[in-house]
Amino acid sequence: NGAIFRRIDRWGRIGKHGLTGKAVNDILKAAADRAGLEPELVSAHGLRSGYLTEASLQGVPIEAAMRHSMHRSVQTAVRYYHDQERASGKAAKLAG
Numbered sequence: 001n002g003a004i005f006r007r008i009d010r011w012g013r014i015g016k017h018g019l020t021g022k023a024v025n026d027i028l029k030a031a032a033d034r035a036g037l038e039p040e041l042v043s044a045h046g047l048r049s050g051y052l053t054e055a056s057l058q059g060v061p062i063e064a065a066m067r068h069s070m071h072r073s074v075q076t077a078v079r080y081y082h083d084q085e086r087a088s089g090k091a092a093k094l095a096g
Contacts, residue, residue, distance in 0.1 A: 021045075052080035 003018025005027075019027075021044050028047070029039035048069055055065035062074065062081050071077035 049080040052077055056081045 002016075005019045005024050006017065007015035007019060009015070024044040028042045028044060032039045032042040048071075051069050052062075052065055052071070055068075056062075062077060065081065066072075066074070066077050069077065
């Protein structure tokens with residue numbers, strides 16, 4: 001329950017609070033770079049919005065998808081939920 005991405009201290013203890021958006025972005029971009037991908041194609045926002053797009057493609061009800069993405073506004077979530085164009089974008093092509 002709570003944030004997906006949390007701080008882990010040097011003793012392996014998981015923190016109570018989630019990482020900041022900037023920290024998640026920095027981690028994702030570093031991982032993309034190590035994997036030989038273009039870091040500018042990866043972002044925390046992209047993960048969140050991409051999840052809603054994929055949920056839509058898989059027929060997951062928007063209410064269920066919003067529980068996972070933690071969007072509070074249907075008006076915001078629905079923009080990504082119905083954004084089928086993202087499924088054929090540059091980043092999607094990298095995934096295969």
